[in-house]
Amino acid sequence: MKKALVSLLMVTLVASATACAKGESSPTTKSAAAPAASTEAAASTKPTDSTKPVELQFYFPVAVGGPITKLIDQLADDFHKENPNITVKPVYGGSYQDTMTKVTTAVQGNNSPDLAVLLSTDLYSLISMKAIEDLTPRFSKEYFSGFYAAFMGNTKSGDTVWSVPFQRSTIVLYYNKDLFKKAGLDPEKAPANWTELKEYAAKLTTSDKSQWGLEIPSTGYQYWMTQALSLQTGTNIVSKDGKQVYFNKPEVLEALQFYTDLGRKDKVMPEGTLEWATVPSDFISGKTAMMFHTTGNLTKVKTDAKFNFGVAFLPANKKYGSPTGGGNLYVFKNIPEDHKQASVKFIQFLTQPDRVAQWSIDTGYVGTTMAAYDTDKLKNYIKDFPQAAIARDQLQYADSELSTYQNGQVTKLFNDNIQAALLGTMTPKEALDKSQQQADDILKSFQK
Template sequence: MRTIAKMSVLTLLTASLMAGCAKPQTETSASTPGAGTEKAKEKTELTFYYPIAVGGPLTATIEAMAADFTKENPDITVKPVYTGSYADTTVKTQAGVQGKTPPDVAVNLSTELYSLLDMNAIIPLDEFIAKEDKNWLSDFYPAFLANSQTGGKMYSIPFQRSTIVLYYNKDMFKEAGLDPNKPPTTWEEMAEYGKKLKKEGRWGLEIPVSGFAYWMMQTFSLQNGKNLMSEDGKKVFFDTKENAEGLQFWSDMARKDKIMPEGVTEWATVPSDFIAGKTAMMYHTTGNLTNVKKNAKFDFGVTFLPQKKSYGSPTGGGNFYIFKDIDKKKQEAAWKFVKFMTEPERAAKWSIETGYVGVRKSAYETDVMKKYVAEFPPALVARDQLQHAAAELSTHNNGKVSKALSDQLQAVLTGTAEPAAALKKAQEEADKALAPFNK
């Protein structure tokens, strides 16, 4: 018994010693795969808000581009969040900023520059830009950069940018005895053509009012005088004789000449009507070009907006912004993503898939874009119109200022106000909204 007991004690002691020896071996074994190698990089996840304001299945395109970025940058994961229209995206972005949960990077209207600055929501990008090739920024079209900077600093990078163009149905031109290769070039010609093109069940022209009435008004302002605001976003010039003339012409086409619908025409209805053959001409963003190309069952043309004293269109669309109250590492990752999304090949691809202008000059030097415009010359119209383009309406307190104008434009187009009186009222309301920024 004593011998058995002694053996049991020895056995236990041996087992204990073996266990004690084995423990360091297990730890070494567990750490061996990482021994002598660099620690795996910690993943950075970016939340990316983006809107869609034109027709077509573009969410899939955006998500594919984000996935391609992650393949090239495995330490960064981009989470694309479709946030609806531009207006919806603005609301969600501002709510995120106010709730201390901003997106890391977002495409918002280029015109939200001052609003986001007033919220202290975004960072200037000059520090990042300075590290790029000296020609990097100058490769972007100057007209698109106009809404991207203020006070000598660059706050956003152009992405899905546009000008307003005139689309016209060539088959309907032929039917009306008009030359399908000679679209209207002046206001007077547009009204004259509209009368010839209008018939039962079909308008001669449609111009959207809802959502972007101020943007459409800018076309008439630029073509007959000057832009609607100062470069510093602190003043507007609504109440002018030239603007009243432009608004009167717009109103007359609907209420007097009857070549376009009276009242408020919906933004999304206009391209649908054009594709369905319910209107012979339309004003709309070039961002709908690919949608029209894919769905129109007729021959159509695209041209500069008709002029009065000169050609003119405001630029439009969205820019990339990087947000302030996020980790520096995320800001650096967001900058990588912005650069990736605006590389020439990618800018060309985005332009082809949407109709938006390729925001960089070098996008038009890529083989894929050269081939596309050779087959489809209308893809160059909006880009070529940039020589006559100006910044979109953008001011401090931008929501109130643009609403003041849009409300009065709708009043004129619905027949409840006269142009001069409406613009005077819009000017007064905008001046009140801007008063705090002019002390």
């Protein structure tokens, strides 16, 4: 996947051509018992008249006419065939940010959609708006336990579950095996740690800089990349309740210093701005031999790359680590009860193992449930394309993405200050100290 911009990001990026995991010889995450495909809503939900026609408005973050729209349209049609009294009308909202803006406008105008896919990190903004339905009583505990724990982090506030994982991702390392071989590196061995990453990148960077060893995006989701490096150094950058950030911890400083040094000091990555959307194109064209990016780009790289490529865990510093990313399914509060029940039914439909497996194959996003990886469909796909298992295997080292109250403001200030450090107009310490002070000012009212 984060984040990916991880604005349209995870979907649009896959659909149009741009979209975030990790891998090496790490142990595979074992499949655990997962909920049956037909897991029903919790018994506490009172049934309504199932014969009454219901039309659901489903906001989805992708540009109209993209390949993803065909997948969503087909899922809506298939659901209607199984549930003739429920019609799902997808509304394609553009990027994640554009879709969130449209949802916010609709909620404020007392015209909420019924359900939507929005960034998992929009959680606290939606809670503040009192826009979304508490899903804890709508599903059984067994249903939620079927999802990978790393993806459930950004669905909750305390013990309350507000959304369901859908198109989720992590950051992974993509590398060009042909260029590895040409540089005298083992094409079956990705760099396992930061030291190896710099050494490999130096060997893969040509003297005329027509080929770089590594590219890490520095627009849109530079906070996501910094968070990954911070997790590898031993700390996350946000509290579990979305009320505090830890931007100026020593581990974060070590992470940002490494990030900035790759271009400004080590000269193994271009200096300055590296656009989120163009880094995958640089990788596919051979302009860079390695990249950090969302696993949501996996299908695009598989389709477009004309060379042998590998996918690996992000290299470790003190440990492996990556934040999760991508979008969740939200049900809205200010809609009729029969629409809420129909929305829950559609979510159950979308998260059945075979559909989760097919969505992962079609898009490159990580299958969100353990049961999906037990399907013959995904087992056979991974057998033929083992790169697809890396993001799943890395989940054992993953943690929740940056998500706070006033998340848009906090993310923007952090992004801006990180970019200033990458451009050399601030030192990493200055950038992090400023970020901490600004974020504390924004979040102090939520800490009472």
